[in-house]
Amino acid sequence: xxxIPILKMGPFLLVTIQVDLYDRLALNLENDLxxxxxxxxxxxxxxxxxxxxxxxxxxxxxxxxIASMSRIMDAETVVVGMxxxxxITLVELGLTLxxxxxxxxxxxGMDLLYNKTDLLSQQQDDEEDREDPxxxxx
Amino acid sequence: xxxIPILKMGPFLLVTIQVDLYDRLALNLENDLxxxxxxxxxxxxxxxxxxxxxxxxxxxxxxxxIASMSRIMDAETVVVGMxxxxxITLVELGLTLxxxxxxxxxxxGMDLLYNKTDLLSQQQDDEEDREDPxxxxx
Numbered sequence: 001x002x003x004i005p006i007l008k009m010g011p012f013l014l015v016t017i018q019v020d021l022y023d024r025l026a027l028n029l030e031n032d033l034x035x036x037x038x039x040x041x042x043x044x045x046x047x048x049x050x051x052x053x054x055x056x057x058x059x060x061x062x063x064x065x066i067a068s069m070s071r072i073m074d075a076e077t078v079v080v081g082m083x084x085x086x087x088i089t090l091v092e093l094g095l096t097l098x099x100x101x102x103x104x105x106x107x108x109g110m111d112l113l114y115n116k117t118d119l120l121s122q123q124q125d126d127e128e129d130r131e132d133p134x135x136x137x138x
Numbered sequence: 139x140x141x142i143p144i145l146k147m148g149p150f151l152l153v154t155i156q157v158d159l160y161d162r163l164a165l166n167l168e169n170d171l172x173x174x175x176x177x178x179x180x181x182x183x184x185x186x187x188x189x190x191x192x193x194x195x196x197x198x199x200x201x202x203x204i205a206s207m208s209r210i211m212d213a214e215t216v217v218v219g220m221x222x223x224x225x226i227t228l229v230e231l232g233l234t235l236x237x238x239x240x241x242x243x244x245x246x247g248m249d250l251l252y253n254k255t256d257l258l259s260q261q262q263d264d265e266e267d268r269e270d271p272x273x274x275x276x
Contacts, residue, residue: 005154005189005219007244009147014244016143016154051143081143106145106152 004029006036011119012044012110013037013075018051026062033066037073044113045070048106050081060095067099076101076116080109142167144174149257150182150248151175151213156189164200171204175211182251183208186244188219198233205237214239214254218247 002025007014013036015029033045047063049055067077078101090097101116103109113119140163145152151174153167171183185201187193205215216239228235239254241247251257 003189004156005186007152007154007186007188007219009244009248014145014152016145016156018142018154018156048143048145050145051141081145106147110147 002028003032006032008036008040008042009046009110011042011117012046012113013040013042014046014048014106016048016051020054021059021062026058030062030066030069034069034073037070037075042075043117043119044075045077046106046109046113047077047079048081049079049086050083050105052086053083055086055089055093057093057095060090060093060097063097063100067097071099076113078103078109078112080104080106140166141170144170146174146178146180147184147248149180149255150184150251151178151180152184152186152244154186154189158192159197159200164196168200168204168207172207172211175208175213180213181255181257182213183215184244184247184251185215185217186219187217187224188221188243190224191221193224193227193231193233195231195233198228198231198235201235201238205235209237214251216241216247216250218242218244 004015004017004019004025013033015033019025021029036042037045045066047066052059063079070077077099079097080103082102101112103112142153142155142157142163151171153171157163159167174180175183183204185204190197201215201217208215215237217235218241220240239250241250
């Protein structure tokens, strides 16, 4: 396998990392993600790393790169599902994952993205706008 | 890696299959999925196989098993992101994936699940109920 699938979920992209990221795979992921952000106009990227047991400085750098690239493309990045041991290792390695938001799981990550991007309030406004005609019918 | 992560997305579960399913991994996936359905009360299971290039009768059987088990637990199963070559192989192998719904991508699969489970209409009803107090304020 030389590509990690990227799933479009509404205004966000979801990536589940299940295998060790080696150079080529990581580069492909960066490229694919950025082209998907550009193609779909996604406002956020969710990266699930719940299956990742071991994290090293390479992985930390890749996550940071993706976050920086996405931000330039006007998309926020949230890393979700980090295992406690991975968090400990990251701190011990001195990696702070700068510019990367984190959340406990995908649902919380999605809520965070909705808050960050103000999409939810826009959506609610839209819904209220759509419901106005009904009010006149009452 | 001996487990495939299962992500909870609202009322549904999402699984992305990125590696070849061997016996133990497939058994773990079946067990994990069924316990997650039971624990979370999920109404649907989305299985993304966009990263799967090769499908064999074993894989077909596993997908069928998951669908049958989920149905007993009152959850529908939708397989999404199937590559054209995989669909060709499945038909040539004579595997019809009975009981498994399919959709082109995760978003369409989620729409299908919302339709199948009638969750969307319930949700809209709830929203309308919630909005009633505002109507009186007008």
